[in-house]
Amino acid sequence: MQHRKTIQTFAQKALARAAGLDEVQVGQVIDARPDIVLSHDNTAAIRKIWLEFEQERVLIPERLAITLDHAVPAPTTRHAQNHAEIRNFVREQGIAHFWDVGRGICHQVLSEEAIVLPGQLILGADSHTPHIGWMGAFGAGIGRSEVAALWATGELWLRVPHTIRIELSGDLPPGVTAKDFALRILGDIGADGGLYMMIEFAGDGMRSMSLESRMVLPNMMAEAGAKSAYVEPDAAVFDYLAQRLVKRGAYSCVDDARAVLEDQALYPDEDAEYTSVHHYDATELEPYIACPHSVDNVVPLSAVGTVPVQQAFLGTCTNGRIEDLAAAVEVIQGKRIADGTRFLVIPASSEVLQEAMRLGYIQTLTEAGAIIGVPGCGPCMGNHMGIPAPGETIISSANRNFRGRMGTPESDIYLASPAVVAASAVAGYISDPREVAT
Amino acid sequence: MMVLQGRAWKYGDNVNTDVIFPGKYTYTASGREEIASHALEDLDPSFVAHVQPGDIIVAGKNWGCGSSREQAATCLAYNGVSAMIAESFGRIFYRNALNNGLLAIVSPQAALAINAGEIVGVDLHNHTITCQAGEFSFPPLSESILRIVDAGGLVPYVKQRLSA
Numbered sequence: 001m002q003h004r005k006t007i008q009t010f011a012q013k014a015l016a017r018a019a020g021l022d023e024v025q026v027g028q029v030i031d032a033r034p035d036i037v038l039s040h041d042n043t044a045a046i047r048k049i050w051l052e053f054e055q056e057r058v059l060i061p062e063r064l065a066i067t068l069d070h071a072v073p074a075p076t077t078r079h080a081q082n083h084a085e086i087r088n089f090v091r092e093q094g095i096a097h098f099w100d101v102g103r104g105i106c107h108q109v110l111s112e113e114a115i116v117l118p119g120q121l122i123l124g125a126d127s128h129t130p131h132i133g134w135m136g137a138f139g140a141g142i143g144r145s146e147v148a149a150l151w152a153t154g155e156l157w158l159r160v161p162h163t164i165r166i167e168l169s170g171d172l173p174p175g176v177t178a179k180d181f182a183l184r185i186l187g188d189i190g191a192d193g194g195l196y197m198m199i200e201f202a203g204d205g206m207r208s209m210s211l212e213s214r215m216v217l218p219n220m221m222a223e224a225g226a227k228s229a230y231v232e233p234d235a236a237v238f239d240y241l242a243q244r245l246v247k248r249g250a251y252s253c254v255d256d257a258r259a260v261l262e263d264q265a266l267y268p269d270e271d272a273e274y275t276s277v278h279h280y281d282a283t284e285l286e287p288y289i290a291c292p293h294s295v296d297n298v299v300p301l302s303a304v305g306t307v308p309v310q311q312a313f314l315g316t317c318t319n320g321r322i323e324d325l326a327a328a329v330e331v332i333q334g335k336r337i338a339d340g341t342r343f344l345v346i347p348a349s350s351e352v353l354q355e356a357m358r359l360g361y362i363q364t365l366t367e368a369g370a371i372i373g374v375p376g377c378g379p380c381m382g383n384h385m386g387i388p389a390p391g392e393t394i395i396s397s398a399n400r401n402f403r404g405r406m407g408t409p410e411s412d413i414y415l416a417s418p419a420v421v422a423a424s425a426v427a428g429y430i431s432d433p434r435e436v437a438t
Numbered sequence: 439m440m441v442l443q444g445r446a447w448k449y450g451d452n453v454n455t456d457v458i459f460p461g462k463y464t465y466t467a468s469g470r471e472e473i474a475s476h477a478l479e480d481l482d483p484s485f486v487a488h489v490q491p492g493d494i495i496v497a498g499k500n501w502g503c504g505s506s507r508e509q510a511a512t513c514l515a516y517n518g519v520s521a522m523i524a525e526s527f528g529r530i531f532y533r534n535a536l537n538n539g540l541l542a543i544v545s546p547q548a549a550l551a552i553n554a555g556e557i558v559g560v561d562l563h564n565h566t567i568t569c570q571a572g573e574f575s576f577p578p579l580s581e582s583i584l585r586i587v588d589a590g591g592l593v594p595y596v597k598q599r600l601s602a
Contacts, residue, residue, distance in 0.1 A: 029582045041465050042507075052593055053600055071465055078466045127506040127530055143508040143534035145592045152596055157582045191452045192500035196529050225503055227529055294452055381461030381505070402456040402504060404480040409457075 007269040009163040010230045011198035014138040014266055018121040024160050026273075032158045036097075036116050037063055037150045038124030040106050041070040044085040046125060049148035058093050058151040065097040065115055065122075066090060067106040072376040074101070075384035104349025104375040107131035107317045111215070112351050114244035118233045118265040123147070123156060128317055128399065130226060133218030134211065135241065136233030136265055138198075141222065161227045163198040164189075165274045168205030170282035175434045177327070178213035179319055179397070179417040181280065182220035183288040187298025188278070194224030197275065200268060201231045205282040211240055212321045219318050220399055223295040233265045287432065290415035293403040301420060304430050309414075310392040311342045312425035315373065316380045319397035319418050320348030322355050328422035329361045331433045337369035338428030344386040346373035370425070382407030395424045440563045442520045442541070444492040447485065448554035453497060454504035455531060457481040459513045461505065473509050474516035491518030494560070496552045498524065502531025511535040521560050523567060525549045536583055537592035543567070548574040 005023050008016075016023050019030040039046050043066050050058070058064060066086065074080035083101065090098045099109050107128055116122045118136035122129060125147045132139035142156065150156050166185065172178070186193075199221045206214065218229035242257035251257035287301040314320070314328055325347065337343045345365055347353040353375055356362050362372060371386070379386040380398045382405060388394050390410035401413035416424070419433035426436050457480040459473070467473050478485040495501075495514065501524040502510055511534035514522070521541035535542040543560065551571035552558055559568035567574045579587065589595035 029580050031582075045465075045468070049593060053596060055600075076466070082465050125506055127504060129506075141506040141530045143506060143511075143530060143537055145508060145537045146533065149592055149596045152600065159580075191503055192526060195500060195526055225500055225528060294454075296452075381456070381464070383462060383465070400454075400456070400504065402454045404460055405456050407460075407462050409480040 007271050007273070009198065009272040009274070010200055010266055010268045011138065011161050011163055011228065014119060014121060015158060015160050017119065017266070018138070026160050026162055028160045029157055030160060031155045032121055033155045034123040034150065035063065035120040036065050036110070036122040037147055038065050038106055038110065038122060038126060038129060039147050040067050040126060041082060041086070042125050042144055043089065044082050046144045046147045047085070047089050049145050050151050053148070053152040055152055059154045061093050061095055063154070064095050064151065065110060066095055067099045067103065067109050068101045069105045069376045070381070071383040072101040072374060102350055102374055104351070105317045105320065105377055107219070108320070108348040108352070111135070112244065112349060113248060114241045114250070117241065118237065118261055123150065128219055128222050130222050130229045131215060131219040131317055133229040134215040134231050135237050136230060138228050138230070139218070140228045161196055161198045162275045163200055163272070164194055165200045165202065165277045166280065167203035167277065168201070168280050168282055169203050170205050171208055172205070172282045172285060175419060176285050176287055177417040177419065178209060178216040180285055180288045181282070182217050183290055183298050183415065184280070184285055186220065186223055186290065186296045187288065189224055191223060191294055191296040192225045194221055194226035197226050199224070199226045199229040201229065205280070206231055207234055210323060211236055212323045215321070216318055223399055232267060238262055287417060287420055289420070289430065290401055292401055292412040292414065295399070295401060295415065301416070301432055307393060307414065307430040308428060309341055309395045309424050309430060311344060311386065311388055311394045312421045313344045313379065313386065313394060313396040313398065314418050314421050315344070315346030315348065315378055316398040317348060317377070318399040320346060320352065322352050324397065324418035325352070325356050325361045325365070327417070327419040329364050331419055331422040331436055332368045332426060333364055335368055335426045337425050341425055341428045343370040343422070343425035344373060344379070345370045346378045346385070347375050349375050379406050381405060395421050395430055397421050440561065442492070442494070442560040444494040444520050444558060445490060446494050446496045446552050446554055446556050446558050447489070448552065449481065449495065449497045449501065451498035452500045452503055453481060455502055455507055455510035455528070456504055458502060458510040459507055461507070464507050464509060467509065470516045473513045477513035477517050486517065489517045489519065492520045493518065494558050495519055495522045496524070496549055496558070497522065498549060499526050501527050503528035506530045508534045508538070511538050511540055515540040523548050523552065523558070536587055539587065539591040541587070543576050545574055545576040548576070
């Protein structure tokens with residue numbers, strides 16, 4: 001008798017593959033074997049845990065990916081010592097997928113280097129590991145002990161999540177971005193609206209979005225508590241990754257790489273079961289702001305009122321890419337940053353920085369008075385390079401505005417799209433780029 | 439440790455890991471004492487001075503949302519917190535807690551009913567929570583999680599597996 005598979009979500013298919021099973025049910029606890037295990041500046045702390053297992057070598061060194069990005073370049077001797085311990089570990093274990101200080105933020109670098117592929121599973125000691133869902137991979141954040149366990153055994157328990165589906169139709173209006181869409185969703189479903197869940201994105205509005213914009217959505221769904229998020233991969237994704245696979249020598253020809261990517265990609269079945277399905281019309285969206293101190297405290301930009309800002313921050317894994325810098329350049333061209341406001345721009349990777357230099361963006365931004373930082377996460381979690389003073393207000397393109405997030409509990413953080421951040425830097429208070437531009 | 443008893447510390451909804459353990463210490467603080475000293479620094483500065491071994495944290499929805507930093511769980515365990523009862527947990531924080539032998543129990547009814555400062559009992563065998571408002575049951579942990587908790591956390595569990 002022929003075995004008939006049940007109708008499955010993306011999460012079921014991806015986790016079945018990662019567990020080496022034919023199919024899995026929602027709620028089932030499986031032992032998954034991830035394709036990539038990510039860590040960053042926390043690698044030295046993970047190594048200390050791993051040493052308790054008394055192994056000489058990590059089990060599968062080629063599955064480790066390590067990026068130094070959270071406090072780079074080292075702000076203190078203690079941070080420098082941390083980085084030095086990680087470099088020693090990388091040498092001693094022969095870790096090939098290692099990127100040192102300055103290469104960029106882990107999620108951006110793994111995307112640029114095509115280290116993770118559609119349909120694969122990546123587990124990372126970073127809560128924004130769902131970011132990789134932009135290409136149709138399953139990414140989930142885990143803890144440090146869990147990464148140590150994966151280095152030692154190659155597998156970890158995961159519960160197959162329920163799935164929420166979000167469909168976007170139509171094109172975003174000018175001045176409205178994927179970040180605004182993400183903020184709108186967070187405002188609607190709340191900071192626990194996706195707790196323990198997979199969130200699938202689909203619809204013609206997603207397909208017409210640039211790849212850089214698509215990255216914003218799974219990244220931000222971590223803020224709804226989601227375990228992972230997924231965007232259906234299409235030709236644009238396969239082209240981007242195929243070229244990069246060839247560039248790093250994994251394949252000799254783009255067509256071969258593309259064929260493998262298409263073959264590996266996973267899609268939910270048409271009648272898959274969802275906890276809820278949300279439809280959004282892109283043409284009805286507008287710029288949104290997340291107000292202090294939670295990511296779901298979202299209001300339309302038009303309702304924010306006059307909020308003076310002492311620092312505007314453009315960067316992070318959420319919005320530090322070339323299209324984000326381009327949006328800022330468009331707003332800022334020929335203008336000056338307001339007196340009393342600092343405009344901090346930190347490209348998400350060295351590739352973004354180089355492209356921004358080639359396009360003249362860095363020149364334009366610095367002429368207007370912006371400060372350029374080393375590619376990395378910078379001040380997002382209060383580590384260094386642009387942390388605010390008590391009493392200051394920040395407008396940021398990042399993904400979190402928790403109290404104390406940027407170092408002091410006595411600052412207010414507002415989250416917005418890159419264009420709103422740039423417009424606010426020019427005006428000195430939270431502003432609509434469509435008004436500053438005129 | 440089938441029956442736990444402790445005094446309740448009560449917190450609200452969507453409390454994130456940045457206020458449980460600030461990000462600025464994540465790559466420098468090491469050692470139990472230093473990690474423990476920053477617990478709830480930006481949420482409840484009185485916590486570290488007054489917490490007693492065995493105390494229980496009771497919280498609302500999405501307790502421990504945000505960052506994956508494991509110190510958010512270990513800083514509570516290192517202060518002697520024996521269990522957490524919440525309406526729901528941030529998912530990485532939930533894993534981190536259990537992986538460090540800190541019990542994380544989902545019970546919306548108990549989380550709402552328990553008042554700050556009262557004595558709360560947790561019976562792991564019968565899956566019940568006892569407090570002034572009465573007795574509440576909670577769903578048993580899955581077998582895979584129980585194996586980890588029984589071993590005293592993920593690291594001892596993996597050690598057992600590797601030596602088996």
